[in-house]
Amino acid sequence: MEVKFFDIQSWNEQQWFNTGGTRDKKYVQSPDGEFYYFKTSMLKPGKDYKYEFWSEVIASQIGLLYGFDMLPYDVAFDGVKVGCISKSMFTPGQEELIEGGKFLQAFDNTFDPSDRQLRKMYSFQLIESTLKFFDYDKTIKDIVEILVFDALIGNSDRHQENWAFIIELTLVSHGIKSIEDLVKAKKMDSFPLLFRNLIKKVLLNKDESGLNETGKQMKLHFNKNVRFSPIYDSGSSLGRELVEHKVESMLKNNQELEAYINRGESEIHWEKEKPKFFKMIEYIKQSQYAPELIKILNRIKANHDKEKIETIINTIDNCVPPELEFCKIPPNRKELLVILVALRFEKLMHYLA
Numbered sequence: 489m490e491v492k493f494f495d496i497q498s499w500n501e502q503q504w505f506n507t508g509g510t511r512d513k514k515y516v517q518s519p520d521g522e523f524y525y526f527k528t529s530m531l532k533p534g535k536d537y538k539y540e541f542w543s544e545v546i547a548s549q550i551g552l553l554y555g556f557d558m559l560p561y562d563v564a565f566d567g568v569k570v571g572c573i574s575k576s577m578f579t580p581g582q583e584e585l586i587e588g589g590k591f592l593q594a595f596d597n598t599f600d601p602s603d604r605q606l607r608k609m610y611s612f613q614l615i616e617s618t619l620k621f622f623d624y625d626k627t628i629k630d631i632v633e634i635l636v637f638d639a640l641i642g643n644s645d646r647h648q649e650n651w652a653f654i655i656e657l658t659l660v661s662h663g664i665k666s667i668e669d670l671v672k673a674k675k676m677d678s679f680p681l682l683f684r685n686l687i688k689k690v691l692l693n694k695d696e697s698g699l700n701e702t703g704k705q706m707k708l709h710f711n712k713n714v715r716f717s718p719i720y721d722s723g724s725s726l727g728r729e730l731v732e733h734k735v736e737s738m739l740k741n742n743q744e745l746e747a748y749i750n751r752g753e754s755e756i757h758w759e760k761e762k763p764k765f766f767k768m769i770e771y772i773k774q775s776q777y778a779p780e781l782i783k784i785l786n787r788i789k790a791n792h793d794k795e796k797i798e799t800i801i802n803t804i805d806n807c808v809p810p811e812l813e814f815c816k817i818p819p820n821r822k823e824l825l826v827i828l829v830a831l832r833f834e835k836l837m838h839y840l841a
Contacts, residue, residue, distance in 0.1 A: 528571035544723035589648030645724035
């Protein structure tokens with residue numbers, strides 16, 4: 489799929505949409521009425537990852553080549569910054585994207601991702617138990633897909649907000665979502681007093697900060713046509729953090745390159761261990777999900793094309809106009825990316841033996 493370039497300076501930013509997170513993000517509407525999600529690379533003290541948005545675009549292209557269900561990313565310019573852009577995965581008003589963390593917390597209210605002491609709870613086993621609780625057993629294979637993909641690109645940030653479900657809203661779930669939105673906007677006074685008191689008693693926390701456990705579970709249970717979202721937010725990968733001198737050093741030193749690949753860790757734990765990427769693959773191969781893993785690896789093997797990978801990486805920024813030449817990827821970094829993907833592919837293929 490050819491990467492496109494969009495000039496979004498005249499597009500309508502949707503101020504009502506809360507993007508959150510650590511990167512510059514915004515939700516915009518194109519002149520033809522479609523909604524898009526635009527984000528730039530991470531830039532904060534000590535972390536200037538100027539090529540991070542390219543990692544997102546390249547990851548989506550590589551994922552599509554290997555048969556993963558990917559959210560396609562293109563490139564856009566908002567008049568100030570260049571970043572990646574993706575079309576909305578859901579239809580506003582009819583559907584909702586619900587991140588994995590919401591399900592995890594509804595299943596186990598002791599899970600608090602903001603508490604560093606509890607991060608070991610974020611495990612494959614917790615995800616597995618949660619999906620079974622909500623009768624989403626069939627989507628556990630989608631988690632395996634994600635873990636294999638992350639090993640392939642070296643994505644270290646698959647936290648609980650970086651995978652999700654898309655649900656079609658029912659009358660009940662739409663109503664609860666509307667209440668949740670009013671609570672966030674502090675507009676509950678728009679309800680009649682009797683109705684407001686009933687909502688507070690049944691659905692909201694005592695401090696009215698949001699839905700209580702009953703409200704959360706009702707919202708998640710009363711929906712239909714639930715599907716696992718395409719893979720998105722994979723920019724923390726493909727050496728996005730590597731500074732120029734490190735790129736040059738790794739190109740000249742195979743041991744350094746190998747060490748870099750081997751020390752990458754999965755964000756999702758296995759039980760209470762935070763394993764290296766390929767240790768996670770080994771654990772899956774030893775589990776009941778081994779057949780699914782082998783199926784994915786065979787698909788990757790069948791779709792592998794060294795020349796196509798090189799073409800994706802070497803031509804990824806051809807869409808950028810001359811006046812934005814400064815944001816293109818240097819040739820030495822492209823060379824390194826080709827090597828990184830090739831080495832990770834070979835490591836994954838070992839698990840077919």
